[in-house]
Amino acid sequence: MRGIYTWGAILAIVFASVIGDVLLARAMKQVGDVGALWRRAGLGVVIGRTLGNPNFLFGVTAMAAAFFSLLFALSWGDVSLVAPAAASLTFIGNAVAAKIFLHEKVDRRRWIAAGLVAAGVALLAG
Amino acid sequence: MTFRKYLVLAGVTVFAAAGDSMLSHGMKQTGNISLNHLQGVIFAVLNPWVAVGILLLLAFFATYMTALSWADLTYVLPATSLGYVLLALVARFALHEHVSPLRWLGIALITGGVGFIAGGPELTKHPHADEPVNKACAVAASPPFGEAQGKLLAKNATNGAPGVKV
Numbered sequence: 001m002r003g004i005y006t007w008g009a010i011l012a013i014v015f016a017s018v019i020g021d022v023l024l025a026r027a028m029k030q031v032g033d034v035g036a037l038w039r040r041a042g043l044g045v046v047i048g049r050t051l052g053n054p055n056f057l058f059g060v061t062a063m064a065a066a067f068f069s070l071l072f073a074l075s076w077g078d079v080s081l082v083a084p085a086a087a088s089l090t091f092i093g094n095a096v097a098a099k100i101f102l103h104e105k106v107d108r109r110r111w112i113a114a115g116l117v118a119a120g121v122a123l124l125a126g
Numbered sequence: 127m128t129f130r131k132y133l134v135l136a137g138v139t140v141f142a143a144a145g146d147s148m149l150s151h152g153m154k155q156t157g158n159i160s161l162n163h164l165q166g167v168i169f170a171v172l173n174p175w176v177a178v179g180i181l182l183l184l185a186f187f188a189t190y191m192t193a194l195s196w197a198d199l200t201y202v203l204p205a206t207s208l209g210y211v212l213l214a215l216v217a218r219f220a221l222h223e224h225v226s227p228l229r230w231l232g233i234a235l236i237t238g239g240v241g242f243i244a245g246g247p248e249l250t251k252h253p254h255a256d257e258p259v260n261k262a263c264a265v266a267a268s269p270p271f272g273e274a275q276g277k278l279l280a281k282n283a284t285n286g287a288p289g290v291k292v
Binding site: 021022024025028029031032033034035050087091094095098099102103104105106107109110112113114115116117119120121122123124125 | 130131190191192194195196198199200201202203204207210211214228229231232233234235236237238239240242243245246250
């Protein structure tokens with residue numbers, strides 16, 4: 001029973017952080033190249049435009065939800081299961097979501113890389 | 127990819143790894159925080175390790191957002207996982223801890239994955255993008271645009287074109 005709770009919380013972490021990453025990535029593409037904008041208009045404009053972007057605010061909210069799911073997961077399961085499982089599943093989830101929602105060209109090179117990094121993270125974070 | 131952009135990606139890796147480890151070190155000093163004693167959070171933040179850890183994680187967030195403004199999510203994310211490799215190497219060579227063969231395999235896999243990504247382009251070009259924002263981004267990120275724009279500005283300046291500030 002405890003296992004189901006733990007995996008439920010892990011899936012919640014993965015779900016929330018994938019949504020957060022996708023929204024943040026979309027927000028920053030809308031803001032545009034931060035370095036160029038900073039040189040052109042100053043740091044104030046960069047910060048104002050970022051904080052005023054709805055996608056950014058929703059993204060940060062999703063990240064906060066992921067953080068609280070992590071706290072719940074850690075109270076039910078071991079850190080040696082929760083951390084690597086959440087990190088590597090988030091990695092795969094992000095590659096899929098970036099392809100579907102951000103229309104990123106996730107070619108064979110990036111799929112292989114996503115698989116390798118996810119496996120590596122699972123080994124290292126454990 | 128310019129040197130400055132590689133520097134930002136390096137910042138993503140280093141700030142995440144350093145911030146996480148300082149936070150974890152500090153939280154082990156302050157002890158458990160329970161939902162019934164939330165004032166414990168305030169004491170935790172007063173711990174210098176935790177405070178510096180939070181500052182480093184803010185720096186991580188700023189560099190991460192900067193990287194996402196000119197590179198794909200699937201390009202930036204592997205850089206964050208390089209932090210695990212960094213931590214394992216610090217554990218082995220600075221703290222002289224034992225790193226198991228499985229962890230060395232993990233390091234090799236992550237490094238290989240990052241190498242795969244780094245060899246490709248950092249931003250997907252959207253030639254037929256419906257969203258003007260994406261299109262503008264893709265154009266702005268390609269170097270010829272910057273060059274051409276610079277030349278145009280310089281030309282206007284030498285011609286003394288009105289209303290153009292360089």
